[in-house]
Amino acid sequence: MTISLACHRTPGTGPTVVFLPGYASDMSGTKALALEAWAKANGRPYLRFDYRGCGESPGAFEDFTLADWYADVLAMLDTIDGKAVLAGSSMGGWLMLLIARARPEKVAGLVGIAAAPDFTDWGFTEAQKHTLVERGRVLEDSPYSETPTVTTRGFWESGERFHVLAAPIAYEGPVRLVQGQADQDVPWELAPRIAATLRSADVQTWLVKDGDHRLSRESDIALIIHAIEDVLARS
16 A cells, blocks of 8 residues: 655754654644754754644545554655654654554664553543444544544544553663653653653653643753754664
8 A cells, every 4th residue: 555645854864853743733833843943953864744634644634543643654664764763742652652662673762752652541531432432433622723633433443452551662772751740631650651661771751840741842842852862872
């Protein structure tokens, strides 16, 4: 199957930094563009792209699941020469862990930004899960958009098949996890759990006490860039 995705590439030297957006997000967000500017200024190869059904890529959002977006990341990795440093935001952090588990030889390092693996398990109430099964979708007000966030039964069922925290993740490279303690979407306690699940000894969890889920302030972005640079120096 050929997957055609909208993307922007920045040429450079060394492992390619790949930004993985969160759920219902795209490659035009503050963090994705800030990392592109950093890459251009520092001669680093960088890739940002939209999953199918998101942003500029083809398809309708509700037609795709975590499995589809996982396939999208794998397809984009196959277009890269050499290794990649995956910078995964929220759901993108879940996808980066799936990739590190499946293709560790392709991954030079990981940077999680409010990483949200397995959120189909812990991110919904029992009532919402019941609604997903009975009605096929759940709508939630979004603090980031005027449009409610929709979750389909297909996405939820797909996510339940792709849990990564139930067993050790056999990845040995450098990992930095940046997590806000004022995050209203992802409990900050999840970051140390991710760290414990990774087999690598080179894992650090960086907590930002007043950081929210977006981690898009100048100080947050500076910390994310520092994390990427730290991983690149060790890869």
